Amino acid sequence: xxxxxxxxxxxxxxxxxxxxxxxxxxxxxxxxxxxxxxxxxxxxxxxxxxxxxxxxxxxxxxxxxxxxxxxxxxxxxxxxxxxxxxxxxxxxxxxxxxxxxxxxxxxxxxxxxxxxxxxxxxxxxxxxxxxxxxxxxxxxxxxxxxxxxxxxxxxxxxxxxxxxxxxxxxxxxxxxxxxxxxxxxxxxxxxxxxxxxxxxxxxxxxxxxxxxxxxxxxxxxxxxxxxxxxxxxxxxxxxxxxxxxxxxxxxxxxxxxxxxxxxx
Numbered sequence: 001x002x003x004x005x006x007x008x009x010x011x012x013x014x015x016x017x018x019x020x021x022x023x024x025x026x027x028x029x030x031x032x033x034x035x036x037x038x039x040x041x042x043x044x045x046x047x048x049x050x051x052x053x054x055x056x057x058x059x060x061x062x063x064x065x066x067x068x069x070x071x072x073x074x075x076x077x078x079x080x081x082x083x084x085x086x087x088x089x090x091x092x093x094x095x096x097x098x099x100x101x102x103x104x105x106x107x108x109x110x111x112x113x114x115x116x117x118x119x120x121x122x123x124x125x126x127x128x129x130x131x132x133x134x135x136x137x138x139x140x141x142x143x144x145x146x147x148x149x150x151x152x153x154x155x156x157x158x159x160x161x162x163x164x165x166x167x168x169x170x171x172x173x174x175x176x177x178x179x180x181x182x183x184x185x186x187x188x189x190x191x192x193x194x195x196x197x198x199x200x201x202x203x204x205x206x207x208x209x210x211x212x213x214x215x216x217x218x219x220x221x222x223x224x225x226x227x228x229x230x231x232x233x234x235x236x237x238x239x240x241x242x243x244x245x246x247x248x249x250x251x252x253x254x255x256x257x258x259x260x261x262x263x264x
Contacts, residue, residue, distance in 0.1 A: 006054040006075060007047040012038025015106075016081045017259060019045040020072070022090030022114075022242070023192075024129055024185050026052030026178040029089065031171065032248035033255070040261035044079065046072075048092070050184025061187045065195050068188075069098045076104065085259040089242060090114055090216065091188065094197060097207075097228075101199025109206045109258045111251065112213050112241050115197030116220040116227065125215050126189050128159055129179075136180040140173065147172040162212040162240035163247075171245075197227060205231040206258040210239035210246065232258070 009027050011034055019037075021029045027045035030037075037043045047054035049071060050061055062068045072095060076084060086105045088096035093113025100108035117125065135156070136143070147153045150165050157164035157172065167175075179185075207228060209221035218235075225233050234254060239246040256262040 005057060005078075006049060007052055009034070009045045010043065011035065012041050012043045014041045014261075015259070016079075016084035017041035017043050017255070018072075018076070018081070018084050018086045018105075019043065020086065020088035020092030020095050021046075021048065021051065022088075022092055023188055024051065024133060024179040024182045025089075025092075025175070025242070028052075028171070028174055028178075029242060030244055032244045033252040036248065036252040037255060040256055041085065041259065044081075044084075046075065048072075048184070050187070051182050052178055056183050061184050062191070064191050065094065065098060067191075068095055069102060069104075072099060073102070073104050085109075087111070087255045087258075088113065089244070091192070093207075094195070097197055097201065097205065098199060100201035100203050100205050103202065105203060107204040107206075107258050107260070108201065109208065109255045111236070111243055111254075112209050112216050113197070113207065113224070114192065114216065115195055116223040117216055119194070121217070121220065122193065122195075126192075128215060130189075132160070133179050133182070133185060136176040143173060143176055144169070147176075159214045160241050161245055162210065162238055163245070167245050197224075201228070201231070204258055204260075206234060206254060207231050208234040208236050208243075208251075208254050210236045210241060210243045212238060213241045215241040 030045045050056045087109035089111040093110035094115040096108040
């Protein structure tokens with residue numbers, strides 16, 4: 001669905017839950033958990049500006065994290081959402097935490113969020129993702145053959161997913177296309193240099209980290225525990241950087257526990 005300047009997928013009914021993807025990704029990153037979450041919530045999975053099928057805003061992309069957060073708050077207002085729950089992965093996880101610190105959401109679930117790494121670790125993450133983006137420019141028939149072979153798919157996607165063979169071929173191709181065509185990738189990567197989360201949310205927050213994350217490694221969870229002592233911190237055992245594909249049921253349950261839906 002296209003509205004208010006961004007593309008989004010909306011399913012379910014109940015209290016609203018907004019899902020935010022990582023850099024170079026798109027709303028379909030949440031496909032493995034969408035239907036489960038939609039059993040309890042009005043779920044809105046968003047293509048952030050300049051990613052997926054959402055255009056770059058006429059006024060240009062936000063120049064920093066406060067600008068990204070403001071853009072998401074404006075989206076909430078345009079959709080008539082009053083302090084929705086939010087969940088995010090990677091860049092989206094950082095935005096989710098910033099929204100929680102700003103009091104703009106009712107709860108936040110952050111999956112391997114950005115904002116807890118050293119400058120060297122951030123350079124590593126962006127370098128790996130840039131290499132993946134360059135590889136995504138291979139002709140689609142080549143990508144189809146690559147992702148269609150289990151061993152080669154593990155080699156190609158093993159930095160992002162702990163269990164690459166759980167991803168369908170069509171999903172792998174769609175993710176490569178989204179990464180290749182991510183118009184905001186460079187600008188957002190440039191704006192994120194030097195970013196570190198330093199907020200103090202007062203709403204329920206869960207930070208959950210894949211123990212096999214090779215983009216923002218699991219050791220960063222220790223710093224998140226220090227900076228967010230009041231949050232709930234969980235290990236996503238056996239999961240990589242995009243855990244929605246590695247263990248959909250676990251990820252859905254973590255989000256629903258944070259929103260309070262599983263306790264209702």
